[in-house]
Amino acid sequence: MSAATAVGAGPLAIIAGAGRLPAEIAAEVAERQEDVAILPIKGVANADFSAFRQRPVGMLDPNGVLAALADLDARAVIMAGTVHRPGIGLVMAGYEAVRNREEIRKVVQGGDDNLLRGIIAFLEDNGFPVLGVRDVAPRLMAQEGLLGRHAPTEADTQDIASGRRALAAMGLSDIGQGLIVAQHRILAVEAAEGTDNMIRRVTGLRRKGLIGRLLRHGRPAIAEQTGGVLVKAAKPGQDFRVDLPAIGPRTVRLAREAGLGGIAIEAGSVLVVEREMTIRAADAAGLYIIGVAP
């Protein structure tokens, strides 16, 4: 509750990693006439933030981030964009300077989303509520209905339904938020490899044909299968500040390379990065993108 008692009167502060997402969020916030400031991570953030107030910060300098937030009297914080290497080891080293080793060990050993949870707890313990894209820039999330000019067939719609049933069942076990279904068959399920690698896997399966072990496993039909749909949704109880399902132009390109017919995303829960480019790419590739009701 310390967060609730210490909210500032200043801007929403966006800690910005790479990519255009931080700028897209800032633009939507600014359109609402709300005060916004960017904390571009030095050497990582690469979008054009010239329209906004900026306070560059070091990724390995949590105290610098706190100082910038205090100086801005930020009312809330959002972390957006991507961060590649130096990655976890160095981040932990910087983080270690301001948290005790026991907490660090918990965060690292817990794996997966716990590092971000640790950073969120660190910011909120210091009086800065952390929000998610969904709270701050809802228009960046998928809405219900078609996003381009192509639409799913009746068969596609059945595959989407079976994919969503499967995701709902898996969500209870905190498994990934994506899978690929073709002709009633689930070809791939996303876990730690991420959505892009899961789509590439289907491309490879189709190239190879996967005829082997016919008698023992009876999986001959993949080579013949075409079409299919990438289905993405949120897990039950997902913390969107920590893990945000997203698609973008690259998702469309990979889906086309995998021979998929389209992409179905849960309305309100999946971010569409670079929406115009994403829709243009899907239209050009003959793929549908549809937002489906939760």
Place this chain on the structure above:
Amino acid sequence: MSAATAVGAGPLAIIAGAGRLPAEIAAEVAERQEDVAILPIKGVANADFSAFRQRPVGMLDPNGVLAALADLDARAVIMAGTVHRPGIGLVMAGYEAVRNREEIRKVVQGGDDNLLRGIIAFLEDNGFPVLGVRDVAPRLMAQEGLLGRHAPTEADTQDIASGRRALAAMGLSDIGQGLIVAQHRILAVEAAEGTDNMIRRVTGLRRKGLIGRLLRHGRPAIAEQTGGVLVKAAKPGQDFRVDLPAIGPRTVRLAREAGLGGIAIEAGSVLVVEREMTIRAADAAGLYIIGVAP
């Protein structure tokens, strides 16, 4: 029911693909003093069947298979072993000679296990009941308890439990029968790629570290993670004649390369191919293999 009314008085006939499994099945059946005969698929079967009666058949010659079964007055049939290319196209061509195009289309379009279901229906319609390994050679299936000299730790046991919960949830959607869990996190889920490729994926994830997209997806800990368990089980209502979960020496080698601590298989539902070699490989690699109650 035509199958039930037309059972022969002769041997159990094993239609044999590649690998040692058909010979292992024949040996277990013969040990029970039951009559057994092998139908080695020409150019595919490669085990030593010299101890058994043999009627070589062509993979693309369903009528030849029926003739051999009738000639033997086979009381039942089992299909075992692996078949690689020429694969589905040619099989269907041969099958097409004796079934109508409409059935063929159903079989192929249904994908996955439907080809085997079609072959099973074809054999049973012609009076030859088709059995599964589990019915015919139950001792080849995993039993409860440890298969080698290594045992899971308390943490491993927790990962096994969470993996089995996830498989149970996924089974309702007819998703694959395997996954890999490490430190409470599901790293990979098997679908069309098969168990071996799923294990290789985890090897790759660990080599690469998978630090990317830290802020967006917060998945930094894989690089640090070691251990973990491959969990395999049957789907609810699985037809073991069509799809038989199996592990063998290669599974152990791949699990070791992926840095896993062991393998957990559902007792009575997972086949252990080349059991002695499999156990020896696990003992040498320091991996546990445990059969867990369904």
